[in-house]
Amino acid sequence: MARSTARFLYRVSHPLGEHVIKSAKTVETPSARIAFDVSHHPARIHAVKALRGRVGFLSLTRLVVESYEREDYLLFSGFEDTGASLDQETMEKLFSCSGCVQGHEDVSATVQQRLNAEAARHAKATISRSLEQNSGHFNRARDKLEQWADDRVLSAEKELAATKEQIKSLRRLARQAVTLEEQHEIQQRLQKLEKQQCRQRQDIFKAEDEIMEKRDTLIDSLERRLAQHTESEALFTIRWPVQ
Template sequence: MHPKSTPGSDDVGGEERSQFLYRLSHPLGEHVVESAKSLPTPAAQIVFDLSHHPARIHAVEELRGKSGFLKLERLVVESYEREEYLLFSGFDDAGASLDQETMEKLFGCSGRVGGDTAIQAAEQQRLNAEAERHAKATVSRSLEQNSVHFNQAREKLEKWADDMVLAAEKALQDTKEQIKALRRQARQAVTLQEQHQIQEKIKKLEHTQRRQRQEIFKAEDDIVVKRDTLIESLERRLAQRTETETLFTIEWVVA
């Protein structure tokens, strides 16, 4: 996606500026994200201003005139796949907890640094406790989702295995029935020529029968291999490793 330039107003004065929108996978987008991640983020007070927001955000409007604390953590879950989550934890000065969506929308508003802040031990302890609870709940949901995927894969494998074996066994049974019918014909054959033709057919069908038995064994071997692969993927999911990183902790004020 090429950068798109759109006119806008500068925060100070009426000068126009250009805004460039990039996908996160765009080289410049990746550079901006990586640069931002490497910046130091000491505890600070952030004042969020709703007065210039283009649209009303009901959840954030309810915080106008209030303040509190929040922290943002990055949770990485390593199992069958790598999963990353950004988890907010926070509360206001009255002690009411904020939900993830409200805190996400809060950061959609303009803000400014109000200065450094000192987060007391009790406040930090509560933030840590809520962050730990959110992380555990997220990991639990991840396990549940992995369990759903595993069960779907297991059911798909079982259906495929049943279809494979049933198809092979049916083909073998059909061949057996044909051989039985030809043997009955052989007992009733009058001439040697007729007997010879029937025996040739039986010989070919017996060869087919041996091949079909081998195909059943091969199908069963394939099923075992696929089932082992599925079990290995389950073991990788069970051997889950998690990692958390605090990105920042702030005192927030909504003006």
């Protein structure tokens, strides 16, 4: 396998990686034996170097998680002939080494069953992490909305309370007014403040309606995340020796 091709197999977020994967999906990928050469790799990869002289199997699965957003993952599953499982990072680094296809390799039912079980376990863990991340996003959005709602309503209520105090004060002055001119001036000011009070009450209702609308949007977002759809696709299985 060419080194440049292998390097992009698991970088699904990279535009070129997406193109390579899309193109590769149309190509038949029967199980094969690929020998990886770590001895001539320019950089020292300790995890892969530890596999030198060892043999095993691995498979690559594409997992798609669709909730509020679409998430694509490329998950490796593999193990040595000794039975020891390989971690995702080691298998990714294995594909940064040059490789040589040595022909077709039959995969026994027992091996395939083990690879399928590991792939299912990795997919379950990935989906769980995705749900946790979505939950974290939701909690932060909820906290932000609640803080904004509290600030919005509190500010409007403070303005309304201040206007009420001014009205109360003017009404006391009106009872003490001596002349008609004083009474007229106070009543004009009261009229303006009462209209202002009415607008401020309407502003509170509008703020509450806006808060309810934003909360409904947030709940819809949560429901979309909970209505999670997943699908997986096996891309290839190989027998690997490391030289």
